[in-house]
Amino acid sequence: MTQGTFFPEMRGKLGFGCMRLPMKGGEVNYDEFTRMIDAFLAAGFNYFDTAHCYLDGKSETAIGDCLSARIDRSRFLLTNKLTEPYFDRQEDIRPFVLQQLAWCKVDYFDFYLMHAQNRNNYKKFQRCHAYETALALKQEGLIRHLGISFHDSPEVLDNILTDHPEIEIVQIQFNYVDYEDARVQSRAVYEVCERHHKPVLVMEPVKGGSLVNLPPKATELLQSLHGGSNASYAVRYAASFPQMAMVLSGMSNLEQMEDNISSMRDFQPLNPQEMTAVQQVVAVLKQVEQIPCTACHYCVEESHCPKNIPIPELFAVKNQYELYHSPYASQSYADLTHGHGLASDCIRCGKCEQVCPQHLPIRNLLRQVADVFEP
Secondary structure, rough: OEEEOOOOOOEEEEEEEEOOOOEEEEEOOOOHHHHHHHHHHHOOOEEEEEOOOHHHHHHHHHHHHHHHHHHHHOOOOEEEEEEEOOOOOOOHHHHHHHHHHHHHOOEEEEEEEEEEEEOOHHHHHHOOHHHHHHHHHHHHHOOOEEEEOOOOOEEEEHHHHHHHHOEEEEEEEEEOOOOOOOOOOOOHHHHHHOOOOOOEEEOOOOOOHHHHOOOOOHHHHHHOOOOOHHHHHHHHHOOOOOOOEEEEOOOOHHHHHHHHHHOOOOOOOOHHHHHHHHHHHHHHHHOOOOOOOOOOOOHHHHHHHOOOOHHHHHHHHHHHHHOOOOHHHHHHHHHHHHOOOOHHHOOOOHHHHHHHOOOHHHHHHHHHHHHHHHH
């Protein structure tokens, strides 16, 4: 296990993203999470990532109870974030960060990110002097490094990095499907980071799990290489680019953890044969009509959907139907909407689309879902 190229305190290039933790009865499964933490640290990795909006705050408290309360602080790095709904003025920011430290049971955050920056919420962060406040907290030792996570065009990122050269690291969505995607523009966004000499944190390397459960033809292409799981190629792809400091994986069980460890403990970039196979997988996926939802759940958290429609889950069912034409898809749709809104219940208010990092036309997509499952 080697030290990080950009930050010596980083061990390896695999980070533990704590947005999709193991759950049991609506709560984080502490026993499973603890086993995963111990396996992660034992393999030599040390980077954990959370935010207050993850699991309605349960991610932070689980980290406090399962990680910080058990493990010496010098053995792990912890990243947290400032998310737009949790402050309305500059005076709100410091108390919120202090509360996050308390929830996570730590005295400082190694990295603190201005969360999900885009052309709209950036105006609020500027108006509330969020960057200046974070810098003051850094001077006090409560934050070690200041960064941003980002969901918008390369032009917007260039403006933010120009306005704030004090930014030390940038978290972006990056995977082999989104590399040339016109909506996400991973390649162009990454190149902005390169021009500004900013190390990159990768989120969604397996695109919310969609690069794990590939169509049979795509899976055959990767498995013919005899080099690892579908997920391993996606994570290694993202880590293969020179500006990448860390690749986050949102692992929700020990099996996923062990798979990622096996491919990243002695990390090797994709070789030319593997890179060719990945490009062939992209070509296969382009032939299948899928909704590129990553199941981040921003659209349904914080009451963004007044009709309580389980949007990510309904999109996942439709994707599986399109991929496999499963006869069980209709029953899955019925189970998911029991006690929740139907796709046809959408009142087209647009709240979901305002917060979607993928910039999906959710209202129109829900209509498509209804056409399939509510004939």
